[in-house]
Amino acid sequence: MTAVEATAGAANALAGKAKAMARDSVKTVIAASMVGTAIEFYDFYAYGTAAANYFPSIFFSDKENPTVALLISLLTFAIAFIARPLGSLVFGHFGDRMGRKTTLVVSLMTMGVGTFLIGCLPTYDQVGVGAVAVLCLLRFVQGIGLGGEWSGAALVATENAPEDKRALYGSFPELGAPIGFFLSNGTYFVLESFNDTDAMIAWGWRVPFLLSAVLVVVGLVVRVHMEETPIFRMAQQKKQVVKAPIVEVFRKSWKQVLQATFLVAVTYTLFYTLATWSLAWGTKTAANGGGDLGFSNQEYLLMLMISICVFALFIVLSCLYADKIGRRRVLMFSSCALVVFAALFPFLLDPSVVGQRNWVANLVFLCVGFALMGIAFGPIGAFLPELFDANVRYSGSGIGYNLAAIVGAAFVPTVATWLSKNFGVHSVGLYLAVMAVCCLVAVVTCRETKDVDFTK
Secondary structure (H helix, E strand, O other): OOHHHHHHHHHHHHHHHHHHOOOOOHHHHHHHHHHHHHHHHHHHHHHHHHHHHOHHHHOOOOOOOHHHHHHHHHHHHHHHHHHHHHHHHHHHHHHHHOOHHHHHHHHHHHHHHHHHHHOOOOOHHHHOHHHHHHHHHHHHHHHHHHHOHHHHHHHHHHOOOOHHHHHHHHHHHHHHHHHHHHHHHHHHHHHHHHOOHHHHHHOHHHHHHHHHHHHHHHHHHHHHOOOOOHHHHHHHHOOOOOOOHHHHHHHHOHHHHHHHHHHHHHHHHHHHHHHHHHHHHHHOOHHHOOOOOOOOHHHHHHHHHHHHHHHHHHHHHHHHHHHHHOHHHHHHHHHHHHHHHHHHHHHHOOHHHHOOOOHHHHHHHHHHHHHHHHHHHOOHHHHHHHOOOHHHHHHHHHHHHHHHHHHHOOOHHHHHHHHHHHHOOHHHHHHHHHHHHHHHHHHHHOOOOOOOOOOO
8 A cells, every 4th residue: 555545545534533523513412402301301290290280180089089099190100110111222222223313303202292192181080991091001102202312312412522521411401301390380380370270170281281292393303403423423434333232231231220220210219209299298188198288289380490490500510510520429429418308308398397388498398409409410411321332322321211210210209108198208208318328329339430432
């Protein structure tokens, strides 16, 4: 080979690598990862609010035993979390074989169709148990769609990020969670401002589910126009794409899957304690499975919307620190702080201690809880993908993240309601503390990933 040929070959190789590493603009990355995730979480939270407030009377007769009706309603909430690991297996397989872009578009459509159809369902009084069966089926479809969402969105963000800003870029899909939650609760808040309980049960509960169709169209437009991530394009060029990513994950990275599961599980437990269980606890009487705190649904939704802004702020702050001092140190702090919070927060929700309608105590509980949630949740967007090789990253991070949904979230509202009903609110704190300790153990066993070569 002549010197000219060698130079030309090297130039072509560099050109190919440059093309492979071409990135979407920051605006496109934010839109593609954050907007879609916000829509998906909007859909998911709309169901959680409806399950706590309206479904006990719409799909389950709550006249004879309101507490049992609430518990059964919250059990349907768990169905999607059980479906999510299956969704991560399916979408992870295609995400690691075909690419992140196509897989994310399909996951968003799956979630959107399931949510829209829930808004069209007949009630139990109209068609009986058939309504419940279809509700459970559509909830399962929601779970399948969300199972492929988070890990793909996290990869779109982190695989387009500069090496020293992966945690910051990883915060983009994480911010979709508070944005989706704010939109969902905001919709219910506006509806309840103009409608009484009877109107909400008759038709108002359907509106957030039907409005999701508009949001899904926006998300699809954004994602169809984004590019494939540079890391995946490099894997394709190097022929590193594997035929069976799931097999490869469990053959080489089963330990990382377990670590990822317990790293995330506590954030789920905390979130649905704050957002779903506490909503029922704060607004329902003791006879109906609540805590006699005396708040209306609208008042509690307002407090949640205030505190969710704290959540978003601390996601960004924790990610900035995770890029500077490492993921492990930030998560160790959050785990230890959560143990302390778990021991103290029940006093803020005990009516014998704070009385009824104590806005200050309840806002302290929600704001401190969501601040810790932001610290624990923020670095996960970068940390989980960094635990896995590029050719199995979608599958590995998705499986770990969605197994955590079962361990940490699926039965949280139901278990917390049962615990508080039978053993008092302090038992809910003990439940959260156990999950925080499990997270701490997982963090300690992980290596620091801030400086890993993300292209491998």
